[in-house]
Structure formats: C-alpha cells, structure tokens
Amino acid sequence: MGHKIARLVYNESRRYLEACEREILELEMKYGMSFEEFQRRLQAGELGDPFSYPLEEDAMRWEDLIAEKAHWLAQLKRIASQERK
Numbered sequence: 001m002g003h004k005i006a007r008l009v010y011n012e013s014r015r016y017l018e019a020c021e022r023e024i025l026e027l028e029m030k031y032g033m034s035f036e037e038f039q040r041r042l043q044a045g046e047l048g049d050p051f052s053y054p055l056e057e058d059a060m061r062w063e064d065l066i067a068e069k070a071h072w073l074a075q076l077k078r079i080a081s082q083e084r085k
Contacts, residue, residue, distance in 0.1 A: 010079045017072035027062045
C-alpha cells in the first residue's frame with residue numbers, strides 16, 4: 001500500500017474510532033457505568049424492564065459500538081505494522 005494511501009486510511013480509521021469512543025462515553029455518562037456493569041444490572045432487572053425499547057436499543061447500540069471499536073483498533077494496528085515494513 002502506498003504511503004499516502006496508508007496515511008489516508010489510517011486517518012479515516014482514527015476518525016471512526018474516535019466517533020465510536022465518543023458514543024461509548026455518552027452511554028457511559030447516560031447510565032453512570034461501564035457496558036459490563038450495564039449488562040449485569042440489565043440482566044438482573046435493576047434498570048427496569050430489560051425488554052423495554054429504550055434499554056434494549058441502548059444495549060444493542062452499546063454492544064455494537066464496542067465491536068466496532070475493536071474493529072477500528074485492529075485496522076489501525078494492521079496499518080501501523082505495514083508502515084513499519
């Protein structure tokens with residue numbers, strides 16, 4: 001991959017990662033806890049009906065954001081390792 005293209009892909013990946021991190025932080029602030037704590041308390045019924053639309057929607061979005069964050073981190077690591085070669 002050409003250096004300029006690699007930089008472009010790297011920068012775009014960073015932007016997507018930062019967007020994921022911002023949304024994750026918003027959910028952490030909204031509920032005052034981490035995703036793991038949210039999941040535990042949701043399953044225990046401590047946050048209300050776990051099948052209520054707002055809670056279910058936030059749970060699915062939060063889980064998707066964590067997976068997306070892992071994807072962008074892996075992408076950045078892959079690009080960085082190729083740049084070192």
